[in-house]
Amino acid sequence: MVGDINMKKIIFNSLVAATILFAASCKPEIETPAATTAGTANFSKYIAIGNSLTSGYADGGLYLEGQKVAYPNLLAAQMATVGGGSFTSPFFSDIQANGSGYASLTALTNGSPTISQITTGTAYVAPGKLAKYSGEIQNLGIPGMRLDLAFDPTFTFSAANMFFERLLTDAQVGKVNYAAYIQGRNHTFFSLWLGNNDALGYALNGGVTTDATTVLTEKATFSFLYTNMLNILTAGGQKGVVATIPDVTAVPYFNTVTPAALLAAAKAINPAAASIYIQTGTGTVRAATSEDLIRLPFQTAGLFAVPNAAGYFYGLDPRNPIANNWVLDKDEVVKVKDYVNSYNSTIKSLANSKGLALADTYTYFNTVKAGISIQGININAAFITGGAFSLDGIHLTPRGNAAIANVFVDAINAKYGSTIPTIDITKYRGVKFPDSK
Amino acid sequence: MKKLLLSAVLSVPLWVFGQGFQVNLQGQKQIGMAGAGSALALDEASVFYNPGAVSFLEKNSISAGVNPLLFKSAFKQTGSNITENVKNKIAPPFEAYAVWGPKSNKWKLGLGVYTPFGGLVDWGNEWSGRYALTSLNLKAIYFQPTLSVKITENIGIGAGFVYNHGEVNLQRALPVNYPDGRSGHATLEGTGSGYGWNAGLYIKTLSNITFAVVHKSKVITKLNDGTATFDVPESLRTSFPAGNTFNAELPLPSTTTLGIGVPLSKSTTLAFDASWVQWHVYKELAFDYAVNTSALADTRSARNYRDGSSFKMGINHQASEKLALRAGVGYAFSPVQDGYVTPEAPDADRYILSAGVGYAPTSHFELNASFFFEDVKSRQQKNIETGLDGTFKTLVYAPGLSLTYKW
Numbered sequence: 001m002v003g004d005i006n007m008k009k010i011i012f013n014s015l016v017a018a019t020i021l022f023a024a025s026c027k028p029e030i031e032t033p034a035a036t037t038a039g040t041a042n043f044s045k046y047i048a049i050g051n052s053l054t055s056g057y058a059d060g061g062l063y064l065e066g067q068k069v070a071y072p073n074l075l076a077a078q079m080a081t082v083g084g085g086s087f088t089s090p091f092f093s094d095i096q097a098n099g100s101g102y103a104s105l106t107a108l109t110n111g112s113p114t115i116s117q118i119t120t121g122t123a124y125v126a127p128g129k130l131a132k133y134s135g136e137i138q139n140l141g142i143p144g145m146r147l148d149l150a151f152d153p154t155f156t157f158s159a160a161n162m163f164f165e166r167l168l169t170d171a172q173v174g175k176v177n178y179a180a181y182i183q184g185r186n187h188t189f190f191s192l193w194l195g196n197n198d199a200l201g202y203a204l205n206g207g208v209t210t211d212a213t214t215v216l217t218e219k220a221t222f223s224f225l226y227t228n229m230l231n232i233l234t235a236g237g238q239k240g241v242v243a244t245i246p247d248v249t250a251v252p253y254f255n256t257v258t259p260a261a262l263l264a265a266a267k268a269i270n271p272a273a274a275s276i277y278i279q280t281g282t283g284t285v286r287a288a289t290s291e292d293l294i295r296l297p298f299q300t301a302g303l304f305a306v307p308n309a310a311g312y313f314y315g316l317d318p319r320n321p322i323a324n325n326w327v328l329d330k331d332e333v334v335k336v337k338d339y340v341n342s343y344n345s346t347i348k349s350l351a352n353s354k355g356l357a358l359a360d361t362y363t364y365f366n367t368v369k370a371g372i373s374i375q376g377i378n379i380n381a382a383f384i385t386g387g388a389f390s391l392d393g394i395h396l397t398p399r400g401n402a403a404i405a406n407v408f409v410d411a412i413n414a415k416y417g418s419t420i421p422t423i424d425i426t427k428y429r430g431v432k433f434p435d436s437k
Numbered sequence: 438m439k440k441l442l443l444s445a446v447l448s449v450p451l452w453v454f455g456q457g458f459q460v461n462l463q464g465q466k467q468i469g470m471a472g473a474g475s476a477l478a479l480d481e482a483s484v485f486y487n488p489g490a491v492s493f494l495e496k497n498s499i500s501a502g503v504n505p506l507l508f509k510s511a512f513k514q515t516g517s518n519i520t521e522n523v524k525n526k527i528a529p530p531f532e533a534y535a536v537w538g539p540k541s542n543k544w545k546l547g548l549g550v551y552t553p554f555g556g557l558v559d560w561g562n563e564w565s566g567r568y569a570l571t572s573l574n575l576k577a578i579y580f581q582p583t584l585s586v587k588i589t590e591n592i593g594i595g596a597g598f599v600y601n602h603g604e605v606n607l608q609r610a611l612p613v614n615y616p617d618g619r620s621g622h623a624t625l626e627g628t629g630s631g632y633g634w635n636a637g638l639y640i641k642t643l644s645n646i647t648f649a650v651v652h653k654s655k656v657i658t659k660l661n662d663g664t665a666t667f668d669v670p671e672s673l674r675t676s677f678p679a680g681n682t683f684n685a686e687l688p689l690p691s692t693t694t695l696g697i698g699v700p701l702s703k704s705t706t707l708a709f710d711a712s713w714v715q716w717h718v719y720k721e722l723a724f725d726y727a728v729n730t731s732a733l734a735d736t737r738s739a740r741n742y743r744d745g746s747s748f749k750m751g752i753n754h755q756a757s758e759k760l761a762l763r764a765g766v767g768y769a770f771s772p773v774q775d776g777y778v779t780p781e782a783p784d785a786d787r788y789i790l791s792a793g794v795g796y797a798p799t800s801h802f803e804l805n806a807s808f809f810f811e812d813v814k815s816r817q818q819k820n821i822e823t824g825l826d827g828t829f830k831t832l833v834y835a836p837g838l839s840l841t842y843k844w
Contacts, residue, residue, distance in 0.1 A: 027511070027522065027832075028509055028511040028522075028830040028831055029830065030511050030520050030815060030828050031815075036518065081518060108673065110675070373823055374826075375566060375568065375569075375823070375825050375826065376569035376609075376612075376823040376825050377568045377612040377824075378612070387612060399612075409516070410516070413516075421517050421518035421519070422514065422515070422516035424514060424517065424565040426565050426567060426568055426610075426612075429614040429618045429620075430612060430613070430614055431614065432614050432615065433613055433615065433616075433669070433670035433672045434616060434670060434671070435670040435671050435672065436671050
């Protein structure tokens with residue numbers, strides 16, 4: 001009997017001990033290496049300077065869902081954990097959430113997409129004119145903004161660009177340029193991802209300059225204006241992050257409609273089709289090669305293989321070639337790449353001399369073009385299925401924005417010794433696929 | 438003499454038992470001793486631990502036990518400030534044994550049904566690694582009829598045939614989005630079977646020190662015609678056809694164990710086990726789908742496990758005629774190499790601690806309880822295949838209870 005009592009005691013005590021052990025150390029803990037800190041930076045008032053990418057433009061339009069996941073907004077939310085303040089954006093109202101309207105994938109038939117335009121719930125008050133936004137703004141990204149036009153001496157761009165016009169008071173329209181507009185905001189930190197359109201505007205027009213938005217900005221001009229821009233942004237000794245310009249050929253816009261794909265489509269109908277013919281920037285007509293890049297909208301332009309009055313099929317006969325503005329031919333590709341490289345040298349050297357963080361989006365876009373696995377997600381530059389690029393083939397999906405925001409996070413942390421937490425990109429979507437056949 | 442032997446064992450180069458999907462819960466007494474005991478003819482669980490020792494058991498017996506296991510794993514993405522935890526799911530490793538032989542004869546028959554491999558991990562559908570894995574439920578149930586023969590008064594050999602019934606349910610999110618933004622989901626579910634064997638040698642020296650050499654063969658478990666269910670937006674249905682099936686193969690590794698039992702006194706015995714688990718057979722996890730499409734190719738995910746090993750030491754103290762107390766410690770080296778750590782087996786080297794108690798109210802009945810704890814070291818990894826980049830940390834808790842009837 002004595003043994004029994006002892007045994008009961010022991011079992012009881014063991015159970016108690018086991019329960020205590022269980023409760024106390026049940027959950028595994030992962031230690032954080034360092035305390036959260038802003039390092040040598042001050043994120044209390046962050047402003048984002050840039051173009052469509054900064055504004056959250058996606059699917060060929062600016063709309064509320066895209067605005068909310070713009071990389072500066074994702075970045076600002078993370079900065080909040082290391083002393084960042086509130087971050088304001090010119091969001092469209094819920095009732096006008098579709099903003100400028102945008103493209104939507106409505107069907108996928110044998111891998112071939114049908115893309116339709118959302119035109120309801122937009123913010124238009126007149127054709128080409130959006131409802132004004134007034135109030136404090138820290139996401140200052142303006143779709144279409146260029147470095148050269150940021151210093152537009154004629155101030156006409158403030159009226160010509162509806163996204164810029166939307167943010168200005170009536171008194172400011174036609175009286176201000178972007179460089180002046182962004183000043184006086186008492187920022188403590190900034191991001192600058194501007195200059196993409198100085199090369200992209202030209203490229204998206206097939207290497208043809210038709211107006212101020214399709215100019216290929218001179219290298220020296222770029223350098224001069226970028227210096228001016230940084231002088232403005234660092235006038236109070238502020239710290240910030242600047243980003244390089246991606247290679248324009250890294251986006252699906254130039255890699256989806258290939259001469260080979262067009263030829264294959266033509267051969268399916270007429271096996272005799274031999275080549276795709278293009279008109280180059282110099283006016284020459286020749287057979288297209290894989291180095292000639294055809295713009296994405298050509299897919300739905302309804303031009304290909306349509307016979308002209310003389311009976312020659314468009315793009316399939318040298319006497320009826322694909323027009324110059326649809327093609328960024330290989331010489332133009334070389335030219336644009338050279339300009340982008342020059343812009344990036346400028347950006348890197350200025351970042352270095354001014355002690356700013358550098359988000360190398362040029363390198364990152366090239367990585368994505370090759371394909372990369374992040375947290376179990378494969379992302380690449382394939383149109384629709386790649387996950388990073390939205391339906392316009394240039395701008396980012398929410399997932400792409402999250403990935404690029406982490407490039408900024410890493411750059412800022414590396415430069416300033418801060419510990420801004422990275423963003424969980426798995427929380428953000430790629431292209432939405434329709435759920436009906 | 439004893440001291441010499443101990444130091445000889447301890448100086449054996451570190452090979453032995455890695456973990457991966459291995460579950461080291463096969464006998465309540467041995468669990469209380471951290472899983473050591475291949476060189477002890479403790480009870481009917483020797484069918485698993487060493488078939489050679491079965492013929493040295495004094496009584497016939499039948500027993501059944503269960504060890505509800507709580508696998509608590511946490512993950513933090515590199516650079517993130519958020520720690521995520523697996524859901525609390527209780528896996529039920531169990532073991533049942535029967536040993537019978539004519540009294541004072543030289544042979545015994547045994548049967549073991551136990552769960553030497555398995556995994557139950559549910560990270561949920563919202564965690565940041567969900568595109569690598571949301572949940573895994575893997576069970577391997579081994580059925581092992583065994584014959585053990587006492588060759589001499591001091592040497593026993595035994596061998597058993599192993600039939601494995603395997604079940605797997607593997608789920609992950611797919612990075613394709615519905616119009617409302619939610620992700621697609623893949624579920625692979627199937628059952629399979631495999632065969633192997635388990636053989637052991639038990640040697641009792643004149644000084645009553647016992648030795649064991651045990652080899653449990655690999656069991657290649659084949660899953661045929663498992664169901665592959667893909668929840669995707671309808672516009673992608675042609676890429677992920679409904680009613681698809683898959684074949685897969687899961688090689689469960691062989692284990693070689695060397696054991697020593699050292700009687701310290703009439704009532705106290707020490708046991709050492711050193712095990713070498715030949716995990717190198719787990720080269721890849723491959724799924725061969727019946728229907729392939731441009732979006733759904735057969736997958737071959739490299740696992741490239743190396744051999745794992747473990748050292749375990751346990752002590753069994755018969756405090757009174759009715760009461761036994763046990764404790765154990767161990768250390769195991771992970772078979773998972775850098776770059777191959779996955780959320781389904783967030784493995785790393787681990788410490789093992791255990792305690793147990795046995796109570797025999799009569800000469801026929803015995804009740805044994807154990808508590809088994811593993812502390813899997815924190816490991817920061819970026820997976821080569823998925824890019825999943827973060828730190829895993831795991832704790833394993835398994836209380837257990839078994840009932841034995843002896844005659």
